[in-house]
Amino acid sequence: RLLIMVGGVLNNFLLAIFIYAGMVWYWGEQYLPFTSATEGITYSETAHKAGFQDNDIPLMADGDAVRYFDSDQLKIAMAKEVKVLRGKKDTVTISIPDQFVLQVNSDLENGEPFMSCNVPTIVKATMPGTGAEKAGFQEGDKLVAVNGVATPSFTQFTEQLKKNSGKTIPVQLIRGEKTVTTQAEVDGDGKLGFEVLADVSKLFKTEQHSYSFFQSVPRGIEMGCSQLVSYVKAFKTVFSKEGAKNLGGFGSIGHIFPDEWDWYSFWSITAFLSVILAFMNILPIPALDGGHVLFLLYEMITRRKPSEKFMEWAQTAGMVFLIALLLFANANDIYRFFIK
Known part of the structure; x- marks a missing residue:
């Protein structure tokens, strides 16, 4: 029975x-190591309040080694103590507050991850008739500044576009070995109309386990x-x-x-x-x-x-x-x- x-x-x-x-x-399994985040790591406001700083590289959670974005984020959020590498050689121990994982889950439901790898804004394709096409964006262009403000990550890039909705603004990009500035028309929704390259394996050094x-x-x-x-x-x-x-x-x-x-x-x-x-x-x-x-x-x-x-x-x-x-x-x- x-x-x-x-x-x-x-x-x-x-x-x-x-x-x-x-x-x-x-x-198989594809992993993105924390150390491969060459464009930096951004933490949420909740994580900042807990003691994390942008670009901290997690090393250990409750004494266990952590290495990867996908598999170790939950372990870090649920830990009581996290050790991080701050700068190039400073090791800092962060005491995680009670109920931290609950706030992390709440933020995640609102579209704000606890930590994210900064992804550069690289054009994969442009949409017909959009500001991106009119500005002459090409596949492989890396967009690095909007209206004079540096945007090293896609998150920062979209934030600046929203601030300039409905305007025609200068956008700085890197094409091959050249730096080019072009005028681009931002629509009312704060978009230029292009698809961003989001394949992590093409942007960063990942580990593939078969x-x-x-x-x-x-x-x-x-x-x-x-x-x-x-x-x-x-x-x-x-x-x-x-x-x-x-x-x-x-x-x-x-x-x-x-x-x-x-x-x-x-x-x-x-x-x-x-x-x-x-x-x-x-x-x-x-x-x-x-x-x-x-x-x-x-x-x-x-x-x-x-x-x-x-x-x-x-x-x-x-x-x-x-x-x-x-x-x-x-x-x-x-x-x-x-x-x-």
Whole structure:
């Protein structure tokens, strides 16, 4: 009976491992080291308040080495102590405040990442009839200043464009070995009308790890276990006031999928949701598998089953709690996306 009860939980977790193993076997893993961020690292306002400074290079989080943007950001946000390299040789230890990860999650929902690699503004293609085409932008042009203000990163570039919406302004760019200044017409939305080169592997030195079929299995297990541990640590924050505000429902689930279809993102998110389902389903709440396991363990220890009446009341209470939680999470989404 116990094996049957945990079967669903186990299958969810095994599915996540299977997906992760398949992903690393097919795509491998591409990492962007912190040290490869040649254009610098920008931290959010929340991170600045915690003690981070722009261009700090993270070294350790709670004594564990951190190296990569994609895989180590959550570890840094959840740490109590982070060691960074500031400047070229100063090592600084930052004590992370309580509830920091909750504020980071809240900022992320508003489109502000905790830390980001500064990406230069390099033209990939121009749109017909736009200011970029009229200004003569070419593929490979690196835009470095807007209206006399230096814009070393794409974020700073877009900020300056918004400040000059509807104007014709000088834009400085590097084309080959030459520096060129051209007049460009910014539209009312603060855009010039070009596609920026966003392929990290073409902009920075990345590390590519490939896996054989047999190597992918242990890596899939490692990724599944790591994701589960990270989620369990993050789940603890749900019981705080700030954590409850960050609960999300169907809207939040849909929000994590990219705007354009991408198989890698689809499978990555599917595996993550499988890990979440496995963990949530094993919680000792009546009406969930974890609740049934709890009552079965009681029966195994005491050698007697709980009464039918008690089980009926427990199941009802569990369902009421789950429905209330579902309504609360989706109400949070409605407030977050339509009212706030």
